[in-house]
Amino acid sequence: MATTYAKAEKAARAAQAAEAAEAAEAAETGSASESADAGRYAARLRHVSKSFAGPGGEQLVLDDIDLDVAPGEFVTLLGASGCGKSTLLNLVAGLDRPSAGSLTTDGRPALMFQEHALFPWLTAGKNIELALRLRGVPASERRARVEELLALVRLHGAYGKRVHELSGGMRQRVAMARALAQDSRLLLMDEPFAALDAITRDTLHDELTRIWQETGLSVLFVTHNVREAVRLAQRVVLLSSRPGRVAREWTVDIPQPRRVEDAPVAELSLQITEVLRGEIRRHG
Amino acid sequence: MADTETTTATRPTRGAEQGSVEAGLDALEVPATSRPPLRQTVVHKILPPLIAVALVLVVWQALISLKIVDDPAKLPSPADVGREFENAWLEGRLLGYIWTSVSRGLLGFLLALAIGTPLGLLVARVKFVRAAVKPVLSGLQSLPSVAWVPPAVIWLGLDNSMMYAVILLGAVPSIAGGLVSGIDQVPPLFLRAGRTMGATGLRGAWHIVLPAALPGYLAGLKQGWAFSWRSLMAAEIIASSPDLGIGLGALLENGRNASSMAMVFEAILLILFVGVAVDLLVFSPLERRVLRGRGLLVKG
Ligand SMILES: Nc1ncnc2c1ncn2[C@@H]1O[C@H](COP(=O)(O)OP(=O)(O)OP(=O)(O)O)[C@@H](O)[C@H]1O
Ligand SMILES: [Mg+2]
Numbered sequence: 172m173a174t175t176y177a178k179a180e181k182a183a184r185a186a187q188a189a190e191a192a193e194a195a196e197a198a199e200t201g202s203a204s205e206s207a208d209a210g211r212y213a214a215r216l217r218h219v220s221k222s223f224a225g226p227g228g229e230q231l232v233l234d235d236i237d238l239d240v241a242p243g244e245f246v247t248l249l250g251a252s253g254c255g256k257s258t259l260l261n262l263v264a265g266l267d268r269p270s271a272g273s274l275t276t277d278g279r280p281a282l283m284f285q286e287h288a289l290f291p292w293l294t295a296g297k298n299i300e301l302a303l304r305l306r307g308v309p310a311s312e313r314r315a316r317v318e319e320l321l322a323l324v325r326l327h328g329a330y331g332k333r334v335h336e337l338s339g340g341m342r343q344r345v346a347m348a349r350a351l352a353q354d355s356r357l358l359l360m361d362e363p364f365a366a367l368d369a370i371t372r373d374t375l376h377d378e379l380t381r382i383w384q385e386t387g388l389s390v391l392f393v394t395h396n397v398r399e400a401v402r403l404a405q406r407v408v409l410l411s412s413r414p415g416r417v418a419r420e421w422t423v424d425i426p427q428p429r430r431v432e433d434a435p436v437a438e439l440s441l442q443i444t445e446v447l448r449g450e451i452r453r454h455g
Numbered sequence: 456m457a458d459t460e461t462t463t464a465t466r467p468t469r470g471a472e473q474g475s476v477e478a479g480l481d482a483l484e485v486p487a488t489s490r491p492p493l494r495q496t497v498v499h500k501i502l503p504p505l506i507a508v509a510l511v512l513v514v515w516q517a518l519i520s521l522k523i524v525d526d527p528a529k530l531p532s533p534a535d536v537g538r539e540f541e542n543a544w545l546e547g548r549l550l551g552y553i554w555t556s557v558s559r560g561l562l563g564f565l566l567a568l569a570i571g572t573p574l575g576l577l578v579a580r581v582k583f584v585r586a587a588v589k590p591v592l593s594g595l596q597s598l599p600s601v602a603w604v605p606p607a608v609i610w611l612g613l614d615n616s617m618m619y620a621v622i623l624l625g626a627v628p629s630i631a632g633g634l635v636s637g638i639d640q641v642p643p644l645f646l647r648a649g650r651t652m653g654a655t656g657l658r659g660a661w662h663i664v665l666p667a668a669l670p671g672y673l674a675g676l677k678q679g680w681a682f683s684w685r686s687l688m689a690a691e692i693i694a695s696s697p698d699l700g701i702g703l704g705a706l707l708e709n710g711r712n713a714s715s716m717a718m719v720f721e722a723i724l725l726i727l728f729v730g731v732a733v734d735l736l737v738f739s740p741l742e743r744r745v746l747r748g749r750g751l752l753v754k755g
Contacts, residue, residue: 264651281651288648291749292666301662305653335750353652 212277213357213389214240214263219272221258232258234414235272240357240389242277247392247400249443250410251451256393257285259415260359263391280357280391281350285365287342289334295345296321296330302352320348323382340371344378351382360392364399373431376402380427397447398431398440407443411450418450531717536724539717548701552722556687556702557729559615563622564683571627571679575634575672580660589635592628600625600686604693613696618687625686626679633675637668669745677738684730703729 221233232255240246250256261267262274264282289298299317308316321329324344334342343363350358364372380403383390394400400407404423411418421443425435515533517523524530543549577584578592603624611617641664649655649663691704699705703726710718746752 266647266650279651279653282648284644284648286644288644290645290648290663290666291751292669292745301654302652305658305662333748333750349652 211242212239212275213242213244214238214276214280214391215274216263217273219259219262219269219274221255221262221267222270231414233262233269234416236415236417238408238417240391242356242389243387245383245390245392245403245405247394247404247407248410249394249397249400249407249447250415251412251447252395254410254412255415256395256410257361259410260361260391260393263357264359277356277389279353279355280359281353281355282359283343283346283350283361283363285362287334287339287346289342289346289349291334293334294330295326295332295334295337295341298334298345299349299352302349306353316352320352321345323351323385324348324378339367340375343367343375347379347382351386351388355388357389357391360390362394363392365394365396372399376431377428379403380429384427397444398436401425401436401440401443402429402431409443409447409450412454419446528714528716531720535717536720539715539721543721552701552703552706553725553729555700556691556704556726557733559618559702560622560684560687560729560733563619563687564626564680566619567623567626567630567679567683568676570623571630571675572634574627575631575638575675578631579635579638585635592632592635595624595628596632600682601689601693603686604690607690608694613694613699615699617694618690618699621686621690622683625682629679629682630672630675633678634668634672637671637675638664640671641667670742670749670751673738673742673745677734677742680733680738681730684726684733688726 216236216238219233219236219238220231222229222231224230236259238246248256248259258267260282262269263276264280265276266282289295290301293301296317299320300313303313303316304310317330318327321327324347326341326344326348329337329341329345332341334345337345346363350360364375367375376399379390382388390403392400392403401423407421407423409418409420410416421439423439425433425439429436431437512533515530518530519525519532527535540549543552574588578588579585600621603621607617607620611620645663645667646659649659654662687702688704691699691702692708695701695705695708701709703722706725707719707722710716710720710722743752
């Protein structure tokens with residue numbers, strides 16, 4: 172398996188180098204917005220397509236996606252089940268390669284999965300510590316940093332807890348702390364709160380908003396819950412289904428902290444839901 | 456917060472309130488754990504096997520007392536077998552028998568471990584080796600290792616190396632096979648999570664793949680020990696020779712030759728006892744610890 176990884180990584184690196192060259196070329200031809208300055212965007216997708224080999228030949232899942240995430244921006248990606256949201260996040264995370272198009276990110280993004288994906292052979296604290304260790308934080312600094320991260324997600328004293336001893340909400344918070352430990356500038360989240368009850372999800376929304384404001388991270392958050400999307404984002408991007416395309420975008424300028432019950436949130440959610448319904452109806 | 460009128464008014468304090476809501480949720484959702492009391496352990500764990508053993512002894516004694524079987528050459532009484540144990544102990548032979556076999560078994564097992572582990576890694580991770588060796592491993596796992604005793608005697612002669620060869624052929628396939636299935640069953644989610652954290656290549660193997668495969672590996676070790684012990688006993692029974700020293704298998708064979716059923720029973724009971732004791736003292740606690748740490752063991 173080592174060889175497979177090494178190969179994939181090499182390929183990814185080669186692809187990134189090619190992209191950088193491409194971007195530099197674009198800059199030379201004079202379009203300033205296309206410059207290779209990595210600080211200008213956390214992620215940039217241009218004409219990204221992805222198809223899988225299905226039973227009836229190639230199945231186009233994502234078609235010509237253009238998407239930018241600015242530094243410090245919170246974007247939610249909204250779409251019906253099966254429209255390719257996870258596929259898109261996997262591409263941005265570098266776990267898979269696009270069939271066509273170019274994709275650049277500012278460093279390696281951290282990814283938080285729908286399932287907590289914590290390693291059950293490690294305690295909560297050690298899970299977070301592993302992320303620090305893998306990015307080369309010296310052993311002497313790790314423990315203090317882990318405690319800081321645990322405090323950030325309000326889990327003081329959970330260091331020695333086993334994963335199975337934690338509740339679903341606590342696991343997602345540890346997973347969030349582990350993702351934050353990677354110290355990436357872009358945090359990708361794939362429906363991280365979908366399996367939680369409403370009250371727990373509410374509190375985690377508040378946590379995420381607070382952490383986002385405190386850290387200045389860029390977040391690309393995937394969900395199929397319209398209210399969740401509006402509750403969290405500065406910008407909501409709606410994907411259509413089969414193939415996934417960017418159908419529409421909304422800028423959300425309701426001040427934070429918001430609640431899902433707030434009238435402006437509910438109103439915009441209603442509006443977006445109508446459009447989403449229309450998208451789904453097209454396939455009926 | 457139920458009153459919509461006050462929503463805006465309560466906003467500034469939400470941080471603090473939020474913390475306490477979360478603490479409440481956490482407390483509600485975390486299961487309370489406690490160790491079972493000693494009395495319960497005795498009643499549920501220790502008593503049942505003791506009762507089972509006592510029952511077997513009672514039936515055994517009844518067979519003799521009621522003269523259902525009254526040929527001591529076929530079934531010795533529990534007292535006869537007890538006397539056999541006592542004599543062996545008083546003459547200082549008992550521990551010698553056990554040690555001869557156990558030291559062979561453990562050394563053979565360690566050797567099997569040293570060979571089976573890298574072999575398992577190779578089979579799991581190198582495509583060509585997997586295609587070539589994996590079917591052979593599964594085949595060997597179903598072949599009773601007694602079958603290897605005659606050729607081993609012919610190739611290696613009547614000495615310890617032949618015993619070790621038989622043990623290896625019994626245990627290596629189980630150990631390697633356990634590691635391979637452990638690695639095959641690592642959830643892809645863990646691999647992907649590792650990759651996003653930068654655990655690729657050797658670091659991925661060390662931090663993610665091996666720890667994730669540990670339960671399968673341990674199951675392989677446990678089965679490997681059982682196979683080691685079985686094949687060793689088969690080898691000792693078939694190939695007993697004075698220069699090999701008297702282990703438990705040889706004891707059984709000697710008992711048969713001397714038509715001493717009490718001695719045969721003594722040997723069988725010792726073989727059973729050692730096999731169970733090693734599993735109970737070494738492998739079961741190890742396996743339980745690993746599974747419990749991962750929350751894969753509900754009770755026990
Ligand atoms: N590895 C793969 N091979 C073949 N088809 C795939 C693969 N991964 C995803 N697909 C297909 O791509 C489509 C989009 O899948 P994806 O998981 O991205 O959807 P999603 O929007 O995340 O859905 P959900 O909201 O249910 O999580 C699906 O039709 C799925 O069958
Ligand atoms: Mg998905």
